[in-house]
Amino acid sequence: MxxxxxxxxxxxxxxxxxxxxxxxxxxxxxxxxxxxxxxxxxxxxxxxxxxxxxxxxxxxxxxxxxxxxxxxxxxxxxxxxxxxxxxxxxxxxxxxxxxxxxxxxxxAESDEGILNEALRKREKPFAERLVPAAVPAIERASYVGAYKGVTDLLTKYLWPEWALAITRVCARAGITPNQVTAMGSVLCIVATIAFWYGWFWTGLATGLVFMVLDTVDGKLARCTITASKLGNAWDHGVDLVHPPFWWWAWAAGCAPYGRPLDDATFWAVIGTMLFGYVAQRLIEGAFIVRFGMHIHVWERFDSWFRLITARRNPNMVILFAGLVVTRPDWGIIGVAAWTAISLVVHLVRLFQAMARRAKGGAITSWLA
Incomplete structure (x- = not known):
């Protein structure tokens, strides 16, 4: 070494x-x-x-x-x-x-670039002269370099500038990634409680701040080179666990809001979302085990579908749309339906990859 x-x-x-x-x-x-x-x-x-x-x-x-x-x-x-x-x-x-x-x-200025498997993108890493006048541009390049190339539409298009400003403030103030994760975890719990009582606008506002901080902690860790096993496990653990609780709380909150779901619809929605969420995660894991890469970097379609697949952020867009027309019940039913559709898409893609491999075809990332 x-x-x-x-x-x-x-x-x-x-x-x-x-x-x-x-x-x-x-x-x-x-x-x-x-x-x-x-x-x-x-x-x-x-x-x-x-x-x-x-x-x-x-x-x-x-x-x-x-x-x-x-x-x-x-x-x-x-x-x-x-x-x-x-x-x-x-x-x-x-x-x-x-x-x-x-x-x-x-x-470094060559256009060939390098495949960054961890961030699921082909990139041209930066290398620039470090002088005071260049610091803002270098920090932006460092921040952009820490961004996943394949992610959801909010993280890719809405959060970046907000998260960059917060990341800079945290770095200069000496705030650690784990402290950001801790603040986000508290807000995540507050949002869950707000959803449960039908305070949907409060929950959405709190959840919005949490979702931005959920981007900031990882970017802060990468930009300041302060990633840790604890922080990684904490951040990913919160990401993995909280979405089903949000959906359950939203469905329950429809009653105090004044748009209750009947019992049959309530349990159909909850069952579909829980099964779909777990099954999609298992499919993604199975794809990594079988083919050594994430399902969303296989072909261009898979990377595009990751923008809108039934993960937390796209689902929040559906819930927001339902709330705008004062029908949060429609919103949660829409999330359940989109979860089922996304599950079918992922399952089909897994079977297609298995069939191609069985015929002797290579399964490689379109980003490679």
Whole structure:
């Protein structure tokens, strides 16, 4: 395992921290060696630049590779003391490597990009000169880089600017991702109670803030390199557990609101939503186990369908539409119907993938 070694000094703050501290966090998060042997393998990092952590992960398994920006080395996985000296000289001189370096060069500005499996997207990670005037643009690039490429329509189109502003405030104020998750968890519970008593507008407003914070905590963790196992489990645990409670509370709240569901409809709605929610999650898990990737990155249709599939945020749009016409009962019935339709779509896609594999066809992501 190579060490991750900073070269140079840069006092410019990014997300409220110095560049060398950011590099240290990247090294810890990605498991780089803590001790640097001057004659051993290492990844040299030019502190004149800020770069996406995806680059260090990419170069970790590629000895003899250098990532450059406008020809200047930004990151270099050197193997020998001679390579280290040559790269370090170029970094200190802010110059390009000589043609006889024997190293493989990757230009950060190249259009080829890298497939980020964790965030389900092909991306061109940023690498930019870190100067005060460039900080807002670099922070935006860092934030955009932390966004999932395949997600729901609200997260993709409505939340980004709100969440970016809150993420910046939290980073500069020293608010941690887990503290954001804690605030969101409280709001999630408040929204559930409001739905139960038929206070739907209050619940929607509270739920809206929670949903934005649900985006912020993950982005804050990635941008400030402060992700933790506890935070990841907490965030994903809340995401996984709370939606059925929201739907149940909404259905129950229709009575105090004045639009009660009869018993048969109530239990049909609850049964459909609970079964559909669990079954869809199981299908997604089965797809990952069988084919080694998320179902929503298989083909272009699957990524498009993820925008509107029966997850929390698209379902909230349906509930909002029902409430606008003072029929929250129609809204929850619509969520149940859309859950059933989405379940059928996911099941069909799973069977189609299995059939293609059985015929000898390859199952690969259209993003690869």
């Amino acid at each position: 190579p060490a991750l070694v900073p070269l140079g000094d840069n006092p410019t703050l990014l997300w409220g921290m110095r560049n060398d501290e950011r590099l240290r966090r990247i090294g810890v998060a990605q498991g780089f060696a803590g001790n640097d042997a001057a004659d051993g393998a290492a990844i040299l990092a030019n502190m004149a630049f800020a770069f996406d952590p995806v680059w260090t992960a990419h170069l970790k398994t590629r000895p003899g590779t250098v990532m450059t920006r406008a020809g200047v080395p930004v990151l270099a996985h050197v193997r020998t003391a001679e390579e280290r000296a040559r790269v370090a000289a170029a970094m200190h001189a802010d110059a390009a490597l000589d043609a006889a370096s024997g190293l493989t060069l990757i230009a």
